[in-house]
Amino acid sequence: MRLATWNVNSIRTRADRVAAFLERHDVDVLALQETKCRDDQFPEMVFSALGYEVAHVGHSQWNGVAVLSRIGLDDVEVGFPGMPSWSSKDGVDPAPEARAIAATCGGVRVWSLYVPNGRTLADPHLQYKLEWLEALRVAAGGWLAADPQAPIALVGDWNIAPQDDDVWDMSVFTHSTHVSPPERAAFQAVVDAGYADVVRPLAPGPGVFTYWDYTQLRFPRREGMRIDFVLGSPALTGRVTGALIDREERKGKGASDHAPVIVDLED
């Protein structure tokens, strides 16, 4: 089975491009982040026409995550147990953000995740991001404790560059989020809970990225960040036969600022 994840930066703007991507790579399951629409606005017919079922959660123009599958889409779950809510902090709006959705596809539990952006080191959103990741670690650790053999994929936009060579120049990031020790520790804690980065061994750096800012010619200058990851439980990691970051999808007019990440699993 072929599994992919992609921060599309608006599914309505890029539905045709995503459909072409699915066909071009013969993808079975695709996790999307930043769909930027409500459920009733998701262009589901584009994908159902190609044989994909869709599970989506989106409440507004912000965030939004989905799982598309042509090999079954069962036990859909919106948000993970204990997932923090940003707005609940001030008690104004307790509705959780649309940052996590799961489905079981061909026997694999796929979590499409959009980790909060910390914005700046001093912003309260950074604490929210760290709490969100810690809650994810606890939940994901619990899934493995319940079934150590479960094939689980935690995929998406983690908004963390875990290693120095996951950015083009560390000196640019000295006072930035994404590379700070607390963020990297939060990412490593999920790894330590039993989830391995299955792409890095097959697509090693330096200079291998999944995101390039739209501004300042970052893409043609090859100045990007590796912040999108597929983390696998032991049972899933043992089945990985290939991995690819599709840099081609970042090219041209109408590209997302993220490239898709693709993983092949033996059946």
Next chain:
DNA sequence: ATGCCAGGATGATCCTGA
């Protein structure tokens, strides 16, 4: 060997992204 920011909402400008 790619191209100088994009999307969405509201209504020409602001918020967000990383």
